[in-house]
Amino acid sequence: MKPDIDKRRGCTENKVKICTCGCEHEHPKTEPCKFCEVCEDYCExxxxxxxxxxxxxxxxxxxIPPGWQEGDQPKVPPFAPGISGEExxxxxxKAVFEILRSSGNPKGPKMGKRKVEYLPYLAIRAKVGDHGNRPLNGVFWESPDIFITPDLAAEDAPDQPSNLGGIAKAGAPNTLWAHxxxxxxxxxxNVRVEFYWCNPSLGINGxxxxxxxxxxxxxxxxxxxKAHTIVKCPETWVPT
Structure with missing residues (x-):
């Protein structure tokens, strides 16, 4: 039975349209449009x-989308004030074991490349164009990130190198910086930056x-x- 929509909606006969709900009933175009609200009576x-x-x-x-959900309770931080050292x-x-357990891998969770993970990626360039990839081929002992000023003790040196092309001087105080x-x-x-010297005749290694x-x-x-900065070695180097 065709519904008497014209009387219910006050529509004219020349505004007739096929309802999109698939019921194949003809419904008049109304303002505001209520076709399917009327059609609901006939298409349950x-x-x-x-x-x-x-x-x-x-x-x-x-x-469930991530984020705070209704009824969630805030978790107590594991390192909240008042917690003992043993706790x-x-x-x-417990947190470490949970990561290992959930990873399904006895060596720990698999991760992507370090440069794309949310991790630090520390480097001191061994040569121009060094982006931190290791192992490094070619010259590695002429770093553009190591600076030396001879005849200057560390306690008297500024925070930034005073000489970008300095060469170490034997038997004299030298100050070192690293970029x-x-x-x-x-x-x-709290990144630890260490300064070393090596005897090249014995090989440059640990x-x-x-x-x-x-x-x-x-x-x-x-x-x-502040992704990069220059730091000064606090100790004076006197090469032999």
């Missing part, structure tokens, strides 16, 4: 929406390295304004 399987409007997509209710160690171990970089997406805090001194510095991520 269809949900009403205004003809001409884009229907809501039929999306499932899962997965902190337990909380840390350090963070190429990662995460900031790096066995022939002699510690001069060390310092610490904070670095921002690679998109920040």
């Amino acid at each position: 399987s269809q949900k009403p929406y205004c003809c001409g409007d884009v229907p809501k997509p039929n999306r499932p209710a899962y997965p 902190k160690f337990k909380a840390f171990d 350090v970089w963070n190429l990662g997406r995460s900031p790096a805090y 066995h022939s390295a002699n510690l001069i001194g060390f310092t610490h510095v904070d670095l921002g991520d690679r998109n920040s304004t």
Whole structure:
């Protein structure tokens, strides 16, 4: 039976349109359009929406979107004030074991390339064009990020190198600086920067390295304004 829509909506006969709900009933064009609201009385399987409007997509209710949900309770930080040192160690171990357990890999969770993960990526260039890739082929002992000023003790030296082309002087005080970089997406805090000298005749490696001194510095991520900086060795170097 065709519904008497003209009387219900006050429409004229020349404004007739096919309803988009698929019921094949003819409905007049009304202002505002209420075709499917009228048609709902005759098509129980269809949900009403205004003809001409884009229907809501039929999306499932899962997965739950990330973020705060109604009824969630804030978690207690594992390192909140008042927690004892023993409890902190337990909380840390639990977090590590949970990462290992959930990864399904006895060696730990698999990660992508370091430069794309949310991690620091520290480097001191070994040569011009060095982007931190290792191992490095070619010359590595002429770093553009290491600076020396001879005849100057560290306690008297400025924070920035006073001579970019200095050469170490034997038997005299020398001050060292290093230009350090963070190429990662995460900031790096309390970075330890160590200064060494090596006897090249014995090979430049960890066995022939002699510690001069060390310092610490904070670095921002690679998109920040403090992704790199120059640090001074706090100890004076007197080469033999």
